[in-house]
Amino acid sequence: MDDILYIVVPAYNESENINQLVSDWYPVVERHSAEGKSRLVVVNDGSRDNTYEILENLAAARPLLQPLTKPNGGHGPTVLFAYRYALEKKADYIFQTDSDGQTDPAEFEEFWEKRKSYDAIFGNRTKRGDGLSRAFVEKVLCLILRHYFKVSIPDANAPFRLMTREYLEEFLPKMPEDYNLPNAMLAVFGVFFHKKVKFIPISFRPRQGGTNSINVRKIVRIGRQALTDFKTIRAGLS
Secondary structure, eight states, rough: OOEEEEEEEEHHHHHHHHHHHHHHHHHHHTTOOOOOEEEEEEEEEESSSSSHHHHHOOOOOTTTTTEEEOOOOOOHHHHHHHHHHHHTTTSSEEEESSEEEEOOOGGGGHHHHHHGGGEEEEESSSSSSOOOHHHHHHHHHHHHHOOOOOOOOOOOOOOOEEEHHHHHHHHHHGOTTTSSSSSHHHHHHHHHHOOOEEEEOOOOOOOOSSSOOOOHHHHHHHHHHHHHHHHHHHHOOO
C-alpha cells in the first residue's frame, strides 16, 4: 500500500505568495497521493490579508488541497497545529515547508526516495539567500543547542523536513503545547536519542514576496524564552 503523505505549510499574510506556493507544491502531493488520501495542508495563522480566501478559491478545483485557519499564534504553534492535524488524519509521512517561496519543490524527491531508511530527514541550508543576519542567527541557535543538549546539528530550523508519523508521535509530547521552536527541537531529539536521521543540503532562496513577520525584536524575545525552555526540556530528558 502506498504511503500517505501530508505536506503541511504555515501561512501568515502570504497573499503575494500563496498562489505560487500551491502551484509549486500541489503537483508534489498529486504524484505521491496514496489512493487520493495525501494532502497539501496550508494553515492560515490568522492572516490580516486575504490569504485564506485565496486558499479556499484554489481548493475548489484541487481536491488534495486542504486549507485550514486558526487564530494568530505565531509560526511555531502553527507548525505544531499542522503536525497534530496530520497525525489525526493518519498520515504516514509528514513534510513541512514554509509559504514564502524560499524552498525548492524539486528537491523533495531525494527526501522521499530515502524515506524508508530514516526516521526523519532534515534540510541543511548550506547556502542561504535570505541574508547574513538570518544565517548568523541559525549558527548561534545551533551553538546554543550544542551547549544544552550536547548534539551537533548543521541546521536545526530548516523549513524542509520529512518525518515519519512515529517520529512525531514520540517527540511532540516532549515540548510545550504551543512551543515557539518545535522544528529545532525535533532535530535535536532525533540526534539526542540516536534515531535514524539525515541532513541533506538544500537550496534556500530569498523570500519571493511579502514581508517577513519575524523581525529582530521578535527574534530577541523568542531567543530569551528559548533559553529557559531549553533548560526545562533538557531537565525533562534526564
